[in-house]
Amino acid sequence: MIAQRLFGADRRIAIAIFVLLAAAVIVPVLNLAVSPSSAFYIPSYMVALTGKYLCYALLALALDLVWGYCGILSLGHGAFFALGGYAMGMYLMRQIGSRGVYGNPILPDFMVFLNYKELPWFWYGFDHFWFAALMVLAVPGLLAFIFGWFAFRSRVTGVYLSIITQAMTYALLLAFFRNDMGFGGNNGLTDFKDILGYNVQADATRSALFAASAVTLALAVFVTAAIVRSKYGKLLMAVRDAESRTRFLGWRAENVKLFAFTVSAVMAGIAGALYVPQVGIINPGEFDPANSIEVVIWTAVGGRGTIVGPIIGALLVNAGKSWFTGVLPEFWLFALGGLFVAVTLLLPKGIVGMWDGWRGEGKASRAASLAEEAGADPVEPEPKIVRTAARTPGAWSATGPEPQPAE
Amino acid sequence: MSKSNTILYLDGVSVSFDGFRAINNLSLVLDKGEMRAIIGPNGAGKTTMMDIVTGKTRPDEGEVFFDGQVDLTRHDEAEIAMMGIGRKFQKPTVFESHSVEDNLMLALKGPRSIFPALFHRRAAAETRRIDDILGIIRLGEKRNELAANLSHGQKQWLEIGMLLAQDPKLLLVDEPVAGMTDAETEETARLLKDIARDHSVVVVEHDMHFVRELGVKVTCLHEGSVLSEGTLDFVSADERVVEVYLGR
Ligand SMILES: Nc1ncnc2c1ncn2[C@@H]1O[C@H](COP(=O)(O)OP(=O)(O)O)[C@@H](O)[C@H]1O
Numbered sequence: 016m017i018a019q020r021l022f023g024a025d026r027r028i029a030i031a032i033f034v035l036l037a038a039a040v041i042v043p044v045l046n047l048a049v050s051p052s053s054a055f056y057i058p059s060y061m062v063a064l065t066g067k068y069l070c071y072a073l074l075a076l077a078l079d080l081v082w083g084y085c086g087i088l089s090l091g092h093g094a095f096f097a098l099g100g101y102a103m104g105m106y107l108m109r110q111i112g113s114r115g116v117y118g119n120p121i122l123p124d125f126m127v128f129l130n131y132k133e134l135p136w137f138w139y140g141f142d143h144f145w146f147a148a149l150m151v152l153a154v155p156g157l158l159a160f161i162f163g164w165f166a167f168r169s170r171v172t173g174v175y176l177s178i179i180t181q182a183m184t185y186a187l188l189l190a191f192f193r194n195d196m197g198f199g200g201n202n203g204l205t206d207f208k209d210i211l212g213y214n215v216q217a218d219a220t221r222s223a224l225f226a227a228s229a230v231t232l233a234l235a236v237f238v239t240a241a242i243v244r245s246k247y248g249k250l251l252m253a254v255r256d257a258e259s260r261t262r263f264l265g266w267r268a269e270n271v272k273l274f275a276f277t278v279s280a281v282m283a284g285i286a287g288a289l290y291v292p293q294v295g296i297i298n299p300g301e302f303d304p305a306n307s308i309e310v311v312i313w314t315a316v317g318g319r320g321t322i323v324g325p326i327i328g329a330l331l332v333n334a335g336k337s338w339f340t341g342v343l344p345e346f347w348l349f350a351l352g353g354l355f356v357a358v359t360l361l362l363p364k365g366i367v368g369m370w371d372g373w374r375g376e377g378k379a380s381r382a383a384s385l386a387e388e389a390g391a392d393p394v395e396p397e398p399k400i401v402r403t404a405a406r407t408p409g410a411w412s413a414t415g416p417e418p419q420p421a422e
Numbered sequence: 423m424s425k426s427n428t429i430l431y432l433d434g435v436s437v438s439f440d441g442f443r444a445i446n447n448l449s450l451v452l453d454k455g456e457m458r459a460i461i462g463p464n465g466a467g468k469t470t471m472m473d474i475v476t477g478k479t480r481p482d483e484g485e486v487f488f489d490g491q492v493d494l495t496r497h498d499e500a501e502i503a504m505m506g507i508g509r510k511f512q513k514p515t516v517f518e519s520h521s522v523e524d525n526l527m528l529a530l531k532g533p534r535s536i537f538p539a540l541f542h543r544r545a546a547a548e549t550r551r552i553d554d555i556l557g558i559i560r561l562g563e564k565r566n567e568l569a570a571n572l573s574h575g576q577k578q579w580l581e582i583g584m585l586l587a588q589d590p591k592l593l594l595v596d597e598p599v600a601g602m603t604d605a606e607t608e609e610t611a612r613l614l615k616d617i618a619r620d621h622s623v624v625v626v627e628h629d630m631h632f633v634r635e636l637g638v639k640v641t642c643l644h645e646g647s648v649l650s651e652g653t654l655d656f657v658s659a660d661e662r663v664v665e666v667y668l669g670r
């Protein structure tokens with residue numbers, strides 16, 4: 016049991032953290048300190064692109080905490096990502112100062128254009144990084160808390176919950192499109208100049224943002240793994256598998272869900288905040304319900320409830336998207352839809368889940384052949400090994416992921 | 423009628439689902455420390471009665487009191503569980519993706535809020551209690567096994583073990599021997615009698631051999647109200663009971 020944990024899920028998480036931390040050092044070095052003619056040189060656009068992917072991976076990890084471990088299929092996680100992005104975007108807008116097209120030292124260009132006389136009250140404070148950073152955490156976290164407080168208390172579950180999360184992001188999409196909301200309307204926030212006094216376009220800044228994304232993702236992996244392994248994490252999975260059982264044991268299932276949902280939204284907000292300076296723009300399109308659905312696909316492809324799986328899924332699907340939109344842009348949506356159908360039908364546990372399944376079978380047959388060589392009865396140890404390898408604690412039960420109604 | 427020495431007191435309780443009266447003017451009193459067997463044909467309302475007591479279903483009318491003074495209709499499932507009412511479901515419900523030991527750990531009496539659970543370190547006393555319960559439910563060998571891999575009967579026992587871990591005053595046990603072998607059934611009767619020594623217990627069961635084994639007062643429900651009450655011999659000699667069980 017302990018050996019299995021050490022060589023199974025725990026080791027995988029340690030490897031993921033190590034790889035991310037190593038990338039945080041190596042990628043910037045290969046971009047900044049290696050000559051562009053060298054075979055090891057990583058071009059700046061690649062740094063920015065992979066940095067963006069890491070933000071998506073963090074978003075997928077956030078979704079995994081609620082979907083994989085608590086069965087809450089949020090179709091609105093893009094909203095938390097976008098809100099974190101807007102908070103960062105507001106900071107970046109105020110750093111432009113008088114360098115904007117209209118040269119107004121206080122008002123961002125779009126406000127001058129829309130005849131704003133003074134800064135709206137909710138833009139106050141965003142000239143300070145610490146304040147913006149606080150809002151990156153607080154705004155998505157508060158929205159998730161309020162939303163979850165009502166939804167979980169009224170025991171909205173399953174597909175109904177998914178639909179209202181989708182409605183939430185759609186409502187925000189419409190709201191942020193409006194010019195009088197004060198967030199730049201259709202065009203969103205862009206033309207950023209500096210972050211913490213450094214030029215956002217500079218190679219060194221891009222490398223630093225990449226490193227920040229990788230380190231944050233590593234930290235998020237660590238925190239998520241710690242949450243999932245705690246007693247609370249076990250409770251989270253218990254709520255996923257048999258919610259009413261937890262209630263009759265005296266647990267408040269709604270609070271269990273609310274905590275995970277809020278933590279997850281904060282993680283998504285951080286992902287959005289790291290994303291915006293790397294892509295240079297945030298606009299209402301980020302609230303598009305389709306974006307949130309894509310996050311679900313990344314997570315499903317990589318394997319929900321595995322922590323590492325959603326990261327792999329986000330990286331692979333987005334790399335595929337970049338490649339596809341370069342070669343056959345019209346077909347990307349078909350490819351994505353086909354991928355989702357294929358994964359749902361053929362790999363219900365995603366890439367990582369399938370890998371675990373293979374390893375389980377391989378281990379079992381190796382154990383059986385070893386036992387045979389030793390002249391022992393190979394039948395005896397086999398079933399046990401198959402079981403423990405194929406069903407690690409906390410994994411989705413093979414009988415079906417939907418929580419059974421308890422009676 | 424005085425409630426003072428009762429652990430459970432139901433009077434004139436009714437509940438309808440879409441016009442269908444599942445519980446109809448039901449009155450039932452359980453004394454402190456008593457074990458009661460409840461029998462009755464399928465659809466008699468036995469499970470619904472437990473739903474009412476545990477706060478899952480609100481009665482349309484009637485009184486439901488716990489421990490003589492607590493009005494259960496004013497509380498929800500989690501509160502009622504914390505007051506000391508434990509419940510085993512008709513369909514065994516354990517946390518399949520957790521080990522047997524973790525199932526008990528989640529049930530163990532203690533604080534039920536998020537942050538203590540997040541930073542929980544298992545205390546020696548908790549481990550001892552889990553060991554005790556594993557011994558009582560005879561699953562010591564399976565402590566690290568996933569609950570999903572247990573047999574049907576073992577899941578029933580694990581769920582009873584989770585009730586014990588909760589340390590309730592009153593246990594509601596819905597069809598504990600469904601799907602068990604004869605040997606397991608006998609074992610379960612022994613286990614419940616053991617538990618009944620220091621708990622109040624309500625057992626719903628169809629299996630008459632099992633009910634006889636328990637040797638306690640029997641209440642027969644039919645169409646949502648009490649049809650007959652007394653010793654098993656008395657109840658099974660009651661003509662109306664015979665009619666309900668055999669007359670169709
Ligand atoms: N939530 C519900 N909605 C509608 N009908 C219900 C509900 N719960 C129970 N019933 C009905 O109430 C009756 C009593 O059911 P139940 O208490 O499960 O019977 P028992 O446990 O004695 O077999 C049945 O006819 C059942 O269909």
Ligand SMILES: [Mg+2]
Nearest residue numbers: 468469470512
């Ligand atoms: Mg029943």
